[in-house]
Amino acid sequence: MPTPAIEARDIRKEFYRRKERGWRRLLPGAPKEHTVALGGVSLTVNEGELFGLLGPNGAGKTTLVKILSTLLVPTSGGGTVAGHDLLKEGDAIRKKVGVVLGGERALYWRLTARENLRFFYELYNLPRAERQHRIDSLIDLVGLKDRADERVEGYSKGMKQRLHLARGLLHDPEILLLDEPSIGLDPGAARELRALVRGLTVKQGKTVVLTTHYLYEADVLSDRVGIISGGKLLTVDSPTALKARLADRSSVRLVTRGAPAGFEAVLAKLPGVTQAAVAPEAPAPDQQAFRVLVGDPDEAGRSLPLAVANAKASLLAMESHTPSLEDVFLELTGSTLTLGGNEVRSGEDE
Amino acid sequence: MSVTGFGRAAWASFIKSGKVAFTYSPWIINRVLGPFLWVSLAVYAYTGISTEANVQQRFHEVGVSGDFTTFLILGQTVFSFFTAMNWRSGFAIQRERWAGTWELILLSPVNRFAFLTGEALFGIVDSGWSVLLAMAVAAFAFGAGFTLGSPLLAFVALTLTLLAMVSLGFFFASFYVLSRSAGPLSMAIQAPVRFFSGTQFPVGALPAALQAVSYAIPITWGLGAVRATLTGEPTWSDLAPTLGLLVAFSVVFLTVGAILLKRMEHRSKVNGTVHLF
Numbered sequence: 001m002p003t004p005a006i007e008a009r010d011i012r013k014e015f016y017r018r019k020e021r022g023w024r025r026l027l028p029g030a031p032k033e034h035t036v037a038l039g040g041v042s043l044t045v046n047e048g049e050l051f052g053l054l055g056p057n058g059a060g061k062t063t064l065v066k067i068l069s070t071l072l073v074p075t076s077g078g079g080t081v082a083g084h085d086l087l088k089e090g091d092a093i094r095k096k097v098g099v100v101l102g103g104e105r106a107l108y109w110r111l112t113a114r115e116n117l118r119f120f121y122e123l124y125n126l127p128r129a130e131r132q133h134r135i136d137s138l139i140d141l142v143g144l145k146d147r148a149d150e151r152v153e154g155y156s157k158g159m160k161q162r163l164h165l166a167r168g169l170l171h172d173p174e175i176l177l178l179d180e181p182s183i184g185l186d187p188g189a190a191r192e193l194r195a196l197v198r199g200l201t202v203k204q205g206k207t208v209v210l211t212t213h214y215l216y217e218a219d220v221l222s223d224r225v226g227i228i229s230g231g232k233l234l235t236v237d238s239p240t241a242l243k244a245r246l247a248d249r250s251s252v253r254l255v256t257r258g259a260p261a262g263f264e265a266v267l268a269k270l271p272g273v274t275q276a277a278v279a280p281e282a283p284a285p286d287q288q289a290f291r292v293l294v295g296d297p298d299e300a301g302r303s304l305p306l307a308v309a310n311a312k313a314s315l316l317a318m319e320s321h322t323p324s325l326e327d328v329f330l331e332l333t334g335s336t337l338t339l340g341g342n343e344v345r346s347g348e349d350e
Numbered sequence: 351m352s353v354t355g356f357g358r359a360a361w362a363s364f365i366k367s368g369k370v371a372f373t374y375s376p377w378i379i380n381r382v383l384g385p386f387l388w389v390s391l392a393v394y395a396y397t398g399i400s401t402e403a404n405v406q407q408r409f410h411e412v413g414v415s416g417d418f419t420t421f422l423i424l425g426q427t428v429f430s431f432f433t434a435m436n437w438r439s440g441f442a443i444q445r446e447r448w449a450g451t452w453e454l455i456l457l458s459p460v461n462r463f464a465f466l467t468g469e470a471l472f473g474i475v476d477s478g479w480s481v482l483l484a485m486a487v488a489a490f491a492f493g494a495g496f497t498l499g500s501p502l503l504a505f506v507a508l509t510l511t512l513l514a515m516v517s518l519g520f521f522f523a524s525f526y527v528l529s530r531s532a533g534p535l536s537m538a539i540q541a542p543v544r545f546f547s548g549t550q551f552p553v554g555a556l557p558a559a560l561q562a563v564s565y566a567i568p569i570t571w572g573l574g575a576v577r578a579t580l581t582g583e584p585t586w587s588d589l590a591p592t593l594g595l596l597v598a599f600s601v602v603f604l605t606v607g608a609i610l611l612k613r614m615e616h617r618s619k620v621n622g623t624v625h626l627f
Contacts, residue, residue: 015622071453073619094459105450108366110373115366122362123460125355167454 002046004080005175005207006068011077013038013063013231037063039231040077045209047174050201052222052239053211054325060231061211065179068209069099082174095124098173100164100181109153113144113163116152117170124171138166142196158189165196176200178210182217194221215325225325227332234332239325246323246331250297254290255283255317256308263311267292270307272299287316297322356464363468364475367442371476381477385430385484392422392550393492412554416581420494423485424580425549428573430481431474432515432543436536438473439466439519443526444533453624462611466523470516499583507579507589510596511572517603518568524610528618530626547573568599 016032018025038060045051053061066072068081070090079086082096108116117135126134139148142162152160161181168176178197182190198221200206212218218225219239226236235242254267267276272294279289294300297320308315371377396405396418405418414421442465446452455465488494498504525535544550546560547569553561564570575592578584618624 013622069457071456071619071624072622073616091459094457099454099457101453103450106454108370108449108451110370111366115369119362119366120454120458122358123455123458123465125352125358125459128358 002049004044005047005049006043006045006079006081006209008041008043008064008068008079008086009077011038011041011064011067011074011079012036013060013067013072014075036231038067038074041228041231041233042077043226043233043236045207047207048201048205049223050198050208050210050221052218052225053209053228054213054215054218054225054329055211055228056213059213059228061213061228062179063231064228065099065101065177065209065211069097069177070094071099095171096174098168098171098176100168100176100178103164103183104157104160107152107160107163107167110151112151113139113148113155113166116163117167120167121170126171134170134172138169141169142166143192156189158185158192161185161189161193162196165193169200173206175207175209178208180211180213182212182214190217197221215329219325227325227329229329229333235328242325242328243323246327247295247297249323249327250294251321252292252294252300252304253279253317253319253321254292254304254308254315256288256290257286257314257316259288259290259308259311259313263288263313264290266307266311267304270300270303272296272301272303283316294320356461356467359460359464360468360471363465364472365468367438367469367472368476371472378480381480382484385426385481386488389423389426389485389488389492392426393419408555409552412552414552414554416497416577417495419492420489420496420581421552421577422550423488423492423494424577425573426488427481427485428511428569428576429544429547429549430477430484431512432547432569433540434473434477434481435470435512435515435519436522436540438476439470439516440521440523440526441533441536442466442469443523444530447526447530447626456615456624462523462527462615463520463608466520467516470519474512474516496580497582498580500579500586503584503586503589504576504579506593507572507575510593510600511569511576514568514572514596514599514603517600517607520607521603521610522607524607524614527611528614528621529623543567543569546570549573568596568603571595571599 013036015035015037017035019031019033024030041060041064043064053064055061063072067074068079068086070086070093073087081093084092084096086093108119111119114135117138118131121131121135139145142165144159144162144166147155147159152163155163165178165181168178181197182193185193194217197208197210201208201223210217210221222239224236224238225242227234227242237245256263264276264278267273267290273292274295275293277291279291282289292300292304301320304318305315402418409415409418409421443452446455455462489496522535522539546556546564547553547567548564553564553570553574556564571592575589575596578589578592
C-alpha cells in the first residue's frame with residue numbers, strides 16, 4: 001500500500017473581507033463579505049506521486065496549496081504533510097516542503113539568480129560546505145547557467161519561473177507544491193518547465209502537487225488528477241481512468257465512398273459499436289459520412305474497416321475522438337474551464 | 351533554530367539588504383545631506399534669535415550641560431539612528447511584501463527575529479557611517495565641543511541605546527506582519543519621538559505632564575546617556591540607572607514583540623493577508 005505524503009482531512013477555509021472601500025471599511029461593524037474558498041476537501045497524495053489539481057480560476061487550488069504549505073490556517077479540518085501535523089508542526093513541514101508560488105514577483109529583482117538562491121539557502125540553515133555545489137547544480141538543472149550572474153529584473157517570465165523552481169528545490173524537499181507553474185509562459189517555456197517537473201518525480205522520486213487550469217498539463221504530467229471547482233474536490237483518479245469513465249462517449253467519424261444505403265444499420269450492429277448514424281456533413285457529393293458511437297474503441301477499431309471492405313466501399317477517412325479531461329470536467333461541473341489570452345496558448349498548443 | 355542558524359540567517363539578510371540598497375546609490379547623497387541639513391536648520395533657528403549665553407542660562411535652569419551645537423548634533427545623531435531603525439526593522443516586512451518575498455520568508459523555517467536582526471544591523475551600518483560623517487562635518491562647521499571621559503562607557507551607552515531602538519522596531523514589526531497598512535504607523539511615530547525625546551531642546555523645558563510622555567520613550571533615556579558620555583565625564587554609577595532602564599526597555603519590547611510577532615503571523619494566516627502588498 002502506498003505511503004501517503006499528504007493527507008488532507010475535510011479542510012475548510014472561509015474568508016471574511018470588508019465590503020466597503022475607503023475610510024468606511026474602518027468603521028466598527030462595517031459589513032463583511034463571507035466567502036467559502038474550500039468547502040471541506042479531503043485528499044491523499046502518495047509518496048513519489050505527481051498529483052495534478054485541476055480547476056478554473058477561483059476554484060480553491062491556491063488556497064489548498066497555501067494551507068498545505070502552512071501559509072494559511074484552515075478554518076476547520078486538518079491533516080498531515082510529510083508525516084507532520086498540519087496545524088501543530090509548521091516548522092517541521094516547512095523544512096520538508098518546497099513551494100513555488102510563481103509569478104513575476106517573489107524574487108529580489110535587483111539581485112542575481114545566484115544571490116537570490118544564496119539568500120534563501122541561508123534562511124534554511126543548510127550545510128555551508130555544500131552551498132556552492134547545490135546552487136550551481138540547481139542553476140544547471142533549470143538551465144540558467146549562462147545568466148545566473150545577471151540581475152533577475154532582466155529575465156523573461158520563463159526564466160523567472162525556472163528560478164522559482166530552483167528556489168523551491170534548494171533544501172531538497174520531499175514534497176514540492178507548484179501553484180500554476182506554467183501560467184503566462186510561451187509554449188516552449190511551458191514545455192521545458194513540464195519536462196523539469198516530470199523529471200523531479202521520475203528521476204528524484206519527489207512528491208509533486210501541481211495546480212493548473214491547463215487540461216493538457218494535468219493530462220500529460222499527472223499520475224492522478226483531482227478536479228476542483230467551487231471549493232469542492234469533485235473527483236480524483238488517473239487521467240486515463242477519468243477519461244475511461246466516459247469511454248461510452250467515444251466516437252468515430254467515418255468517411256466512405258460507395259457505401260450502400262442503410263449502411264449505418266450495418267455499422268450499428270458491429271462489435272464494439274453502440275450507435276451509428278449518417279453524419280450530415282459529407283465532404284463531397286459522392287461520399288458518405290457516418291458518426292459512430294463506440295463502447296469498446298479497440299473492438300470498433302478492428303470491426304469498422306472490415307465492415308467497409310465487406311460492403312465493397314472505400315474507406316477514405318476514419319477519425320476517432322476520445323473523451324478528454326475537458327469532457328470529464330464538463331460532465332462533473334456542467335461548465336468548461338475558463339481560459340483566457342496567452343494562458344490558453346501555452347496550454348493548448350501542444 | 352540554533353544560534354548558528356540564527357546568525358547565518360541574520361547575516362544573509364544583512365548582505366541581501368546591503369546588495370539591494372547599493373543598487374540605489376543616489377540615495378546615499380540624501381542620507382549624508384539629510385542629517386547635516388537638519389542640524390544646520392536647528393543651529394540657525396536658535397543662533398538667529400538668541401545667543402549662546404542665553405541658551406546656556408536656559409540649559410542651566412533645566413539641568414543640561416555642554417554647548418548648544420554639540421547638544422543638537424548628538425540629538426540629531428541619535429534621532430537619525432532611530433529613523434534608520436524605524437524604517438529598517440518593522441518596515442523591512444513591508445518591503446518584502448512589495449517584493450512578493452514575504453510569503454517565501456514565512457515558508458522557510460527561519461526565525462523571524464533572525465531576519466529582522468539582519469535588516470536592523472544593516473540599518474545601523476547603513477545609517478551609521480552616513481550619520482557619523484554628517485555629524486563630523488557639522489561638528490567641524492559649527493564648532494562642537496565633545497568631551498570623551500570614558501570611551502567604554504560611551505560605547506556601552508550608544509550600544510544600549512541602539513538595542514532599545516531595535517527592540518522598539520521589533521515591537522512594531524508585528525503590526526507589519528498583520529497588515530500591509532502599517533506603514534503610516536512608522537511615519538506617525540517619527541515626529542512625536544523627535545519632539546518628546548529631546549533631540550532639539552531639553553526635555554526639562556516641557557510641561558511636567560508632557561515630560562511623563564518623554565520618559566516613557568527609550569530614546570529619551572538613550573539620548574540622555576549618549577549626551578552625558580560625550581559632553582561630560584559621568585561615572586558608571588552615575589549612568590547605571592539609565593543604562594538599566596535601557597536594558598529593561600529592550601527586554602520588555604523584545605519579549606512583547608516576540609509574542610506579538612508569533613500571534614500576528616498566525617492571525618495573518620487565518621485572515622489570509624500574508625500575500626497582500
